[in-house]
Amino acid sequence: MSETTDLTGLGAGIGRIPIMDVQPVVDGGRFPARCVEGETVTVSANAFREGHDAxxxxxxxAAPDGREQRQALHAVNPGLDLWQTTIRPETTGHWSFRLEAYSAPYETWAHTAEVKIPAGIDPDLVCAEGAQVLARVLAEIDEGTRPAADGPVVRAALESLRSPGLSPSARVAPALAADLRGILAERPLRDGVTTAGPYSLIVQRERALYGSWYEFFPRSEGAHFDPEHGWTSGTLRTAARSLDRIAQMGFDVAYLTPIHPIGTTFRKGRNNSLDPQPGDPGSPYAIGSPEGGHDAIHPELGTMEDFDAFVARAQELGIEVAMDIALQCSPDHPWVAEHPEWFTVRADGTIAYAENPPKKYQDIYPLSFDTDYEGLYAAIRDMLEHWIAHGVTLFRVDNPHTKPARFWEELLAEFDRTHPEVIFLAEAFTRPTMMHTLGKVGFHQSYTYFTWRESAEELRxxxxxxxxAAPYMRPSFWPTTHDILTPYMSTGGRSAFVLRAILAATLVPTWGIYSGYELVEDVPRPGAQEQIDNEKYEFKPRDYAGALARGESLEPLLASLNGIRRDHPALQTLTPIRFHEAGDEQVLVFSKHLDAAASGTGAPDTVLVVSLTEHDRDAQTTLDLDLDALEVGESFEVEDLLTGERYSWGRDPFVILSAADRPAHILRIIRPEES
Known part of the structure; x- marks a missing residue:
């Protein structure tokens, strides 16, 4: 009689066949694991039993429609109990999976027969025990729980086992033959079945994992200065003209900093000063004025019709529009007068402004979720719905770690139900526990510490x-942002900008740059890790065409990187990354490999990156490559995707890298069938 144990409930015990450390499972199943459509996901567990039986x-x-499919896990390190398989869900939605471990009586008997029959040990008993096993299989066929097509093979093997006139080896031969083994591998006979799960797996659209973002301030695009009349702001219409250039560089997402009305109370001047001058536009993060709040557009940028035209042009070019959502208000925001309970009031009766010591943001009032949670939740939800209705498909959320995790869990779960196509990026440079929790409660992507990870050892x-953390937190790599310019970037010049773009674009599937990156804007504000003349506080039109004509722009490199990423599915993934060794400790060597099935192209795809990590030092070094990870022989051909050059390499090639001229190789493995 088969025994079944269910491990889904708390206190269910270890079960007849222990199943431990199931992956991908987040916090024991408290939160769902996530992947994207077509992504290859490894499912694993430690499973074992007492004794030596198989x-x-x-x-x-289980698919979202309830249909189930089974597949076997395989022991990947015999004797150490790790079982694995891979899945590749092709449709979005809420999936689930469970694991079933079992005692395998046929495999146990087959091993016994292979040992005892050649040795002449108890042949009649071995045959009798085999007949008992196959009789059980035949009974399942008769009961209709196993396909009738299995019958002829099983009956023939059972008849042979019950034929004493044959030699022992002849009696067991049909029961050990490949056709019967295949039947029982696909539909095994199982005892002591123990179940772990079900565990949730949310499958999201590809952009949740893979994409290239370009951030810009719409008001700077087309802005101009006249000595007599001062500054004229760019508009959504002039910003739309920049979309062609963004598309030519291969970016998938145009990310707009806030486009809402800006308050005038405590408006900041240039470089975050408290002394604004006439014409200073203020920070777009000081949201709200008598013209409206988070659901309105700054009058100087245009109208909702202009915004719709911007989105339509982006869609024509194959670009998605991301909007910056900063859940905070200027003192002039309508919410301040209409809902003072949504803010923190100090002992002197004033509303508390935002602070991140030593930084002070007197022009910004943070929201408080502790007085009217339901009302504030509804207002934020409705505001997001408004922008989704106008074509926004991604939101970059400013400082989500300053809002309750409970709020994000509830809000993101609701949008997963109502708008599963919409993606949320967490801009949370904060404690790792909060960053990881934001991923667990539903953020699709997260900014990371890549900006400050510089050495090869740190990056690895x-x-x-x-x-x-891949089952719940997808990283997005940004070398700089409108708020961050590290000493590495401000001292390394063009070499630093080239090098960090190459690393960001190849290490992870999602990366982004802030406008001006292509012009190597690297001058810091004294005493701060941010740009001088920060665009948050002023207009900043740029001469992109002139820089490109003079050969000063990084646009060709950025276009090349995005083209390489688009052409190579291996770079659209995170988990297949493998690191290799180099004699020079500042050289980072890594590869990403997808087999033919996982690449979706019908051929394997392997990309190998060899890169400097220091912007001011060259390297001549020997590599030590893991050929098994690359799935190549002792010699193979590679092509540099940046230059088109080809090389014959082996296990320990010698490379020469130059910070000024050749900071990295991005290589594809040329398979023998291409030669």
Whole structure:
């Protein structure tokens, strides 16, 4: 009689066949794991039993419509109990999976027969025990729980086992033959079945994992200064003209900083000063004025009709529009007068402004979720719905770590139900526990510490940490932002900007740049890790065409990087990353490999990156490549995707890198069939 144990409930015990450390499972199943459509996901567990009898493990994957499919896990390190398989869900929605471990009586008997029959040990008993096993299989066929097509093979093997006139080896031969083994591998006979799960797996659209973002301030696009009349702001219509250039560089997402009306009370001047001059536009993060709040457009930028035209042009070019959502208000925001309960009031009766010591933001009032949670929740939800109705498909959320995690869990769950196509990026440079929790409660992507991880050792350790968190936190790499310019970037010149773009674009599937990156804007404000003349507080039109004509722009490199990413599915993934060794500790070497099935192209795809990490030092070094990870022989051909050059390499090639001229190789492995 088969025994079944269910491990889904708390206190269910270890079960007949222990199943431990199931992956991908987040916090024991408290939060769902996530992947994107077509992504290859490894499912694993430690499963074992007492004694020496054979066992097996099966995965049962349930699609959103309830249909189930089974597949076997395989022991990947015999004797150490790790079982694995891969899945590749092709449709979005809420999936689930469970694992079933079992004792395998046929495999146990088959092993016994292969040992005892050649040795002449108890042949009649071995045949009798085999007949008992196959009789059970035949009974399942007769009961209709196993396909009738299995019958002829099973009956023939059973008849042979019951034929004493044959030699022992002849009696067992049909029961050990490949056709019967295949039947029982696909539909095993199972005892002591133990179930772990079900565990949730949310499958999201590809952009949740892979994409290239370009951030800009719409008011700077087309802005101009006249000595007599001062500044004239750019508009959404002039900003739309920039979309062609963004598309030519291969970016998938146009990310707009806030476009809402800006308050005048405590308006900041240039470089965050408290002394604004006539014409200073103020920070777009000081949201709200008598003209409206988060659901309105700054009058100087245009109208909702202009915004719709911007979105339509982006869609024509294959670009999605992301909007910056900053859940905070200027003192002039309508919410301040209409809902003072949504803010923190100090002992002197004033509303508390935002602070991040030593930074002070007197022009910004943070929201408080502790007095009218339901009302504030509804207002934010309705505001997001408004922009989604106008074509926004991604939101970059400013400082989500300053709002309750409970709020995000509830809000993102609601939008997962109502708008599963909409993606939320968390801009949370904060404690790792909060960053990871924001991923667990539903943020699709997260900014990361890449900006401050510089050495090869730091980058390797950080990527290994991110891979572990891949079931719930997808990293987005930005070399700079409108708020951040590290000493590395401000002292390294063009070499630093080239190098960090290459690393950001190849290490992870999602990366982004802030406008002006292509012009190597690298002058810091004294005493701060941010740009001088910060665009948050002033108009900043740029001569992109002139810089490109003079050969000063990084636009060709950025276009090349995005083209390489688009052409190579291996770079659209995170988890296949493998690190290799180099004799020079500042050289980072890593590869990403997808087999033919996972690449979706019918051929394997392998990209190998060899890169400097210091912007002021060249390198001549020997590599030590893991050929198994690359799935190549002792010699193979590579093509540099940046230059088109080809090389014959082996396990330990010698490379020469130059910070000024050749800071990195981005190589594709040329398979023998291409030669």
């Amino acid at each position: 066992m097996g493990v099966q995965l049962v994957l 350790e950080y990527l290994e940490e991110l891979v572990e």
